Amino acid sequence: MANERFDLVIKVGGEGGEGVITAGDFLTETAARAGYWAVNYKSYPAEIKGGYAQSTVRVSSERVYSTGDSFDILCAFNGEAVEKNMVFLKRAKEESKPKVLVYDSTDYQPVEELENVIYYPVPLSELAKDVMKAYITKNIIALGVLSELFEIPEKSIKDAIKAKFMRKGERIVEMNYKAFDLGRQYVRENLKKVDPYKFPAPQEPQDVVIMEGNQAVAKGSIAAGVQFYAAYPITPATTVGNYIVNDLIKRGGWLYQAEDEISSLGMALGASFAGKKAMTATSGPGISLMSEFISYAGITELPIVIVDVQRGGPGTGMPTKHEQADLFICAFGGHGDFPRAILAATTVEDNFYLAVEAFNLAEKYQIPVFLMTDGALAIRSEVFPTPKVEQREDGKIIVRGQIPYGVEEIEVVNRWIYNPEEDKEGRFKSPTGRFLRYKTDTPDGITPMAIPGDPNAIHAITGLERTENTDPRFTPEIRVKQMNKRFRKLQTLLREDAARYYKDMRIDSDNADVAIISWGLTASIAREAAKRLREQGYTVNEFYPRLLWPIKAEVFEEFASKAKRVIVPETNYHGQLAFILRATTNLKDLISYVAYRGEAFIPKEIEDFAKMAIEKDIKKGWFTPSDVYGTVVGAI
Amino acid sequence: MAVLTAKDYRSEVEPTWCAGCGDFGVLNATARALAELQKDPAKVVGVSGIGCSSRLPLFLKGYNAHTLHGRAITFAIGVKVARPDLDVIVFTGDGDMFSIGSGHNPHVARRNLDITIIMMDNKVYGLTKNQISPTSRDGQYGSLTPYGNIDGHINPIMYMLTFGATYVAQTYAGNLKHMTKIIKEAISHKGLSFVNIISPCPTFNKFDSYKYYKNHLIDINEDLGHNEIDNFNKAMEMAIHWDDNYRDPNNTKAHIGVYYKVEKPTYHDRVKEVQERLGREDSIQNLINVCKPKAI
Numbered sequence: 048m049a050n051e052r053f054d055l056v057i058k059v060g061g062e063g064g065e066g067v068i069t070a071g072d073f074l075t076e077t078a079a080r081a082g083y084w085a086v087n088y089k090s091y092p093a094e095i096k097g098g099y100a101q102s103t104v105r106v107s108s109e110r111v112y113s114t115g116d117s118f119d120i121l122c123a124f125n126g127e128a129v130e131k132n133m134v135f136l137k138r139a140k141e142e143s144k145p146k147v148l149v150y151d152s153t154d155y156q157p158v159e160e161l162e163n164v165i166y167y168p169v170p171l172s173e174l175a176k177d178v179m180k181a182y183i184t185k186n187i188i189a190l191g192v193l194s195e196l197f198e199i200p201e202k203s204i205k206d207a208i209k210a211k212f213m214r215k216g217e218r219i220v221e222m223n224y225k226a227f228d229l230g231r232q233y234v235r236e237n238l239k240k241v242d243p244y245k246f247p248a249p250q251e252p253q254d255v256v257i258m259e260g261n262q263a264v265a266k267g268s269i270a271a272g273v274q275f276y277a278a279y280p281i282t283p284a285t286t287v288g289n290y291i292v293n294d295l296i297k298r299g300g301w302l303y304q305a306e307d308e309i310s311s312l313g314m315a316l317g318a319s320f321a322g323k324k325a326m327t328a329t330s331g332p333g334i335s336l337m338s339e340f341i342s343y344a345g346i347t348e349l350p351i352v353i354v355d356v357q358r359g360g361p362g363t364g365m366p367t368k369h370e371q372a373d374l375f376i377c378a379f380g381g382h383g384d385f386p387r388a389i390l391a392a393t394t395v396e397d398n399f400y401l402a403v404e405a406f407n408l409a410e411k412y413q414i415p416v417f418l419m420t421d422g423a424l425a426i427r428s429e430v431f432p433t434p435k436v437e438q439r440e441d442g443k444i445i446v447r448g449q450i451p452y453g454v455e456e457i458e459v460v461n462r463w464i465y466n467p468e469e470d471k472e473g474r475f476k477s478p479t480g481r482f483l484r485y486k487t488d489t490p491d492g493i494t495p496m497a498i499p500g501d502p503n504a505i506h507a508i509t510g511l512e513r514t515e516n517t518d519p520r521f522t523p524e525i526r527v528k529q530m531n532k533r534f535r536k537l538q539t540l541l542r543e544d545a546a547r548y549y550k551d552m553r554i555d556s557d558n559a560d561v562a563i564i565s566w567g568l569t570a571s572i573a574r575e576a577a578k579r580l581r582e583q584g585y586t587v588n589e590f591y592p593r594l595l596w597p598i599k600a601e602v603f604e605e606f607a608s609k610a611k612r613v614i615v616p617e618t619n620y621h622g623q624l625a626f627i628l629r630a631t632t633n634l635k636d637l638i639s640y641v642a643y644r645g646e647a648f649i650p651k652e653i654e655d656f657a658k659m660a661i662e663k664d665i666k667k668g669w670f671t672p673s674d675v676y677g678t679v680v681g682a683i
Numbered sequence: 684m685a686v687l688t689a690k691d692y693r694s695e696v697e698p699t700w701c702a703g704c705g706d707f708g709v710l711n712a713t714a715r716a717l718a719e720l721q722k723d724p725a726k727v728v729g730v731s732g733i734g735c736s737s738r739l740p741l742f743l744k745g746y747n748a749h750t751l752h753g754r755a756i757t758f759a760i761g762v763k764v765a766r767p768d769l770d771v772i773v774f775t776g777d778g779d780m781f782s783i784g785s786g787h788n789p790h791v792a793r794r795n796l797d798i799t800i801i802m803m804d805n806k807v808y809g810l811t812k813n814q815i816s817p818t819s820r821d822g823q824y825g826s827l828t829p830y831g832n833i834d835g836h837i838n839p840i841m842y843m844l845t846f847g848a849t850y851v852a853q854t855y856a857g858n859l860k861h862m863t864k865i866i867k868e869a870i871s872h873k874g875l876s877f878v879n880i881i882s883p884c885p886t887f888n889k890f891d892s893y894k895y896y897k898n899h900l901i902d903i904n905e906d907l908g909h910n911e912i913d914n915f916n917k918a919m920e921m922a923i924h925w926d927d928n929y930r931d932p933n934n935t936k937a938h939i940g941v942y943y944k945v946e947k948p949t950y951h952d953r954v955k956e957v958q959e960r961l962g963r964e965d966s967i968q969n970l971i972n973v974c975k976p977k978a979i
């Protein structure tokens with residue numbers, strides 16, 4: 048894309064309701080319109096009204112997956128935004144690049160001049176109130192300021208403004224243009240640029256979309272052909288439903304707002320039994336409530352997709368905070384033994400494609416499939432290449448794009464429905480003609496389903512252990528055969544499908560200084576840390592599996608054998624993935640590197656820890672960033 | 684299609700109930716009602732929870748689902764919303780529906796889903812061997828309340844009327860004819876129908892026996908002249924009347940009959956309106972492309 052490498056992090060912070068988040072969205076869209084990539088991490092206030100909000104937008108000439116260690120430019124809508132970010136501003140003196148503080152001088156005056164920080168005071172509130180006579184234009188004035196200071200392409204940003212406001216009429220667009228121009232004019236007349244940051248010239252825009260994490264889950268599910276979505280509001284999963292509802296109805300499906308999460312999964316399973324692709328999305332507490340039905344889905348072999356947009360636990364925990372602490376409940380929650388699969392997304396783009404894959408696994412294997420994301424991914428937006436969905440005449444649907452985990456395309460899978468024409472020899476019929484829904488002797492463990500309305504395969508389902516023709520029966524022979532049938536499906540999954548989700552692996556050396564295995568959002572941050580380590584001369588192997596259950600041990604074992612040490616960074620206390628890997632593979636010497644403060648890692652924390660592990664020759668154990676820095680650091 | 688008889692609606696699975704269980708009667712009446720309506724067994728979905736009564740769908744022919752304790756209604760809603768062409772019948776009991784599963788009752792009723800709920804009320808937990816339920820009588824002995832029930836009881840009819848069910852009736856497992864008629868009406872009703880069936884448990888509830896009901900049943904429509912069945916206040920009065928009597932088991936009449944029946948748009952009627960209003964999008968790509976920066 049760009050000739051020169053360009054990478055800039057702009058953070059906008061202020062009072063919720065002042066258009067902070069909108070300003071971040073504009074910057075993201077501007078980047079896309081100017082032909083660059085962007086990722087925008089939003090942080091909404093936890094309070095219902097007001098409270099601190101911020102948006103961190105990283106714009107780059109290359110695909111980026113994290114918002115980096117810190118910002119280059121802070122645009123502070125009030126004093127609180129400056130105070131909240133003081134820790135980063137103070138760190139500027141240790142950094143090679145300066146930090147820029149653009150602040151609302153109506154609200155704030157710096158008490159001290161920090162080293163290596165460049166100050167641009169702009170009376171944002173005053174300009175909005177006194178000149179524009181409309182306080183709501185404050186964020187647009189700020190965009191004008193940023194545009195003039197950092198050469199953010201005027202046309203791209205104005206197009207983004209127009210796209211947002213054109214529905215409200217020409218007058219509103221004009222007012223916002225005026226506010227934008229006012230910001231630019233203020234800079235020209237009052238400020239002198241002394242910082243090195245500038246946006247490169249716009250280039251031909253790529254064919255891209257801008258999606259939020261939960262939106263990508265919704266769109267991917269639509270591509271997969273979901274027809275029923277059961278919703279119960281819970282932060283941060285609610286917006287999956289918000290995003291899917293209209294699309295779903297337009298595709299002939301329906302979203303049902305349930306009375307609780309138990310109902311959500313019950314309803315989704317009812318719809319699945321009735322022959323439709325069904326899903327629900329929730330967060331940790333909802334998964335706890337659903338556990339009984341998850342187990343029921345396991346024994347009745349009903350396809351179902353459960354999206355877990357994780358939040359900080361336990362209990363009510365920290366609903367608006369980032370954490371990856373639900374791997375245990377997704378892998379082991381629900382009573383009894385039953386097969387299931389877990390896919391975990393590392394980026395917003397992943398969310399889209401893995402939603403399709405989750406339905407594929409659920410429908411093919413007739414098991415509950417979890418798609419794990421988290422609250423930070425849920426509200427982060429990304430610019431990424433537009434996914435392409437081909438709907439063929441024959442009904443086949445093929446999903447293509449730059450699929451981040453390295454597969455070429457995804458063909459949408461539909462469940463195996465019993466067809467008497469294909470069963471002339473009566474393989475799935477008892478001597479008396481009853482349908483054998485759970486025949487135990489298929490080599491892959493998969494048996495055809497039948498949906499209500501088909502007179503050839505009438506059968507009941509039950510959560511009780513049962514015979515091949517679904518009568519309740521608990522004899523040891525039947526029990527063992529049915530159990531083996533169900534778990535044979537997982538062996539088939541490992542054999543036929545697991546490799547798809549293990550492609551995001553990079554081997555620098557057969558004896559690398561360090562290897563990193565990570566999952567979810569942390570993987571996207573570890574990726575950047577690995578890149579920096581490599582630039583410093585270390586050999587780094589990386590593995591970001593998208594399939595977290597079942598585990599194909601030999602893949603992990605072989606990967607780990609090629610490095611002197613393996614670090615598993617993740618944001619939970621136990622080191623849940625490392626815990627599972629120690630249990631399911633011969634890898635006992637894994638280094639858990641965990642953070643459980645409610646914030647994602649920043650790349651530097653993984654980079655610094657990796658260097659410490661190399662220097663001190665650490666091979667195993669459990670560490671946190673405090674072990675590196677001697678203090679708890681929040682990476683806001 | 685050949686004319687189907689009641690036995691065509693029975694599965695090969697033999698009931699596991701105790702001899703004399705009222706649920707046998709409910710099974711027979713349901714099969715008869717389905718036969719009289721000539722329903723296609725492949726398009727009848729019976730859904731149940733857990734309990735003696737919840738075994739019933741396994742003994743019926745159809746795409747039936749024996750689900751979790753208290754959760755039959757949730758599963759049934761999923762089936763019905765996904766496939767409005769199916770007849771969905773929930774088979775449940777007093778513990779299943781009004782204890783563990785009670786949170787679902789208001790919501791299925793207020794939305795007027797076109798589902799039939801048949802509750803077999805034996806006033807006791809039978810499958811777990813004699814514990815009191817939300818409909819147990821005062822002083823009734825249970826294994827966890829050996830001192831006699833002090834918990835108070837609820838009136839399922841009043842609840843379901845309050846929640847907005849559009850067909851509410853009560854019948855008795857010892858009266859096959861009345862039961863068949865009521866179940867038939869309930870299945871044919873467009874909207875949420877609730878049928879409470881007094882179903883004696885000869886093993887654990889000795890009080891509510893066939894012998895007792897022989898002398899205590901009264902038909903609210905025929906004997907008490909409750910004919911304005913579309914009048915909510917009258918239906919409620921009748922339900923309260925039954926409840927008052929219920930508190931004094933030695934001087935009581937147990938009701939059978941239709942309390943309430945009214946036609947209202949079903950949930951599916953409203954869904955169809957919304958679907959028509961929003962229209963259809965055949966291209967998945969178009970739904971993705973709305974996430975591109977808008978052309979200016």
